[in-house]
Amino acid sequence: MATRRIETMEKNRAALIAAARKAFAEKGYAAASMDDLTAAAGLTRGALYHNFGDKRGLFAAVVSQIDTEMATRAKDIGAREATGWNALLAEAEAYIEMALNPEVRRIVLLDGPAVLGDPSQWPSQDTCLQVTLTAVEQLIAEGVMKPVDPEAAARLLSGAALNAALWIAASEDPPAVLPRAVDTFRHLATGLLADPT
Amino acid sequence: MATRRIETMEKNRAALIAAARKAFAEKGYAAASMDDLTAAAGLTRGALYHNFGDKRGLFAAVVSQIDTEMATRAKDIGAREATGWNALLAEAEAYIEMALNPEVRRIVLLDGPAVLGDPSQWPSQDTCLQVTLTAVEQLIAEGVMKPVDPEAAARLLSGAALNAALWIAASEDPPAVLPRAVDTFRHLATGLLADPT
DNA sequence: ATTTTCACATACGCTGCGTATTTCGATTGA
DNA sequence: TCAATCGAAATACGCAGCGTATGTGAAAAT
Numbered sequence: 240m241a242t243r244r245i246e247t248m249e250k251n252r253a254a255l256i257a258a259a260r261k262a263f264a265e266k267g268y269a270a271a272s273m274d275d276l277t278a279a280a281g282l283t284r285g286a287l288y289h290n291f292g293d294k295r296g297l298f299a300a301v302v303s304q305i306d307t308e309m310a311t312r313a314k315d316i317g318a319r320e321a322t323g324w325n326a327l328l329a330e331a332e333a334y335i336e337m338a339l340n341p342e343v344r345r346i347v348l349l350d351g352p353a354v355l356g357d358p359s360q361w362p363s364q365d366t367c368l369q370v371t372l373t374a375v376e377q378l379i380a381e382g383v384m385k386p387v388d389p390e391a392a393a394r395l396l397s398g399a400a401l402n403a404a405l406w407i408a409a410s411e412d413p414p415a416v417l418p419r420a421v422d423t424f425r426h427l428a429t430g431l432l433a434d435p436t
Numbered sequence: 437m438a439t440r441r442i443e444t445m446e447k448n449r450a451a452l453i454a455a456a457r458k459a460f461a462e463k464g465y466a467a468a469s470m471d472d473l474t475a476a477a478g479l480t481r482g483a484l485y486h487n488f489g490d491k492r493g494l495f496a497a498v499v500s501q502i503d504t505e506m507a508t509r510a511k512d513i514g515a516r517e518a519t520g521w522n523a524l525l526a527e528a529e530a531y532i533e534m535a536l537n538p539e540v541r542r543i544v545l546l547d548g549p550a551v552l553g554d555p556s557q558w559p560s561q562d563t564c565l566q567v568t569l570t571a572v573e574q575l576i577a578e579g580v581m582k583p584v585d586p587e588a589a590a591r592l593l594s595g596a597a598l599n600a601a602l603w604i605a606a607s608e609d610p611p612a613v614l615p616r617a618v619d620t621f622r623h624l625a626t627g628l629l630a631d632p633t
Numbered sequence: 634a635t636t637t638t639c640a641c642a643t644a645c646g647c648t649g650c651g652t653a654t655t656t657c658g659a660t661t662g663a
Numbered sequence: 664t665c666a667a668t669c670g671a672a673a674t675a676c677g678c679a680g681c682g683t684a685t686g687t688g689a690a691a692a693t
Contacts, residue, residue: 353550357606391620402595423588430627
């Protein structure tokens, strides 16, 4: 029973994405060679252009995969908290910590915007932002947060968090800097509370 | 009286930076051709590699120029305010508005991090961040702001502001979205006030 | 006046993307 | 079972663009 066509195709797609993820993370988007990358996956550029259209398409697929993983993880961590507000804080802190991963930093934070444009219009929809937005909308509805613009609040919070992550990662001693950033983030976020305690 | 060597060299450097600024803004870093760019400046790639080393070096020079302009403008705007706190807010809002300029957005916000890495370690030192940091340090010393980590606060504030700008610019009706972002930013920032009123 | 310097131009090679064409195994139908 | 078809991936090709090595001519130095 020969392996089915669709099976192998999906396997090849997955292999390409995996190899691309590694190459983009290690060398950056521009320096990642498609020839090397596909060869590492046991394929050629032919498979790549057939499946993803072009280099950018492959990159978008990689970003989408990472974005999904990040959003899932953040949601899980947020779900452990008792209150919606603590969940929002926990999610934001989770993003900061995830951004310490070199893969996330290089692909999503540095190359992502340059290659795909503003995150809010990524093909992957930027699931991370959606998660934050949902949490914010609910907190505003509950009266926990001030009645600010939900989209603006979500953008500002995630922007602050991810930017903090870049700073931490670039610092000499990330583990030492992390708590400073997280602490400051908590203070900042209270500015959006209806009744800061 | 033949034109002096240093004179023409400086003129050429300026011409290259000007042409590069235009090309990088219009086409993005990757798509900007050095041949076209130098020709537009009435020179060849020879001048470029002699003056800036490589494409990245020229880009760094452009970023530095824009960064300086932005910081100067922000400081000016901040200086008009009566209190340090209002100055900080005004500076942040100025950054948001400046980031609506396509040139700033494409070069500094999108391509900058991808090409030069995290802004805090740019050759230009990221003067914008320095301005914010200085303001924050003073406000903490005066007791206006909570005694948080100044560097963290500056990074979070500027990160939130610049990210908001990206969002605004990508939206369909930027002028309408701008006040929503600015308003939310003001609320958020109060989280760092020692005595929120 | 001759030599030296150096800012820039010219010429070259190499890498790497994208496309057009080809191949060959898998699928389908009789 | 075999022939016909399909299409996923391989192969071959062209071209753009970066960086470097070398050349050149005008300003500076002696």
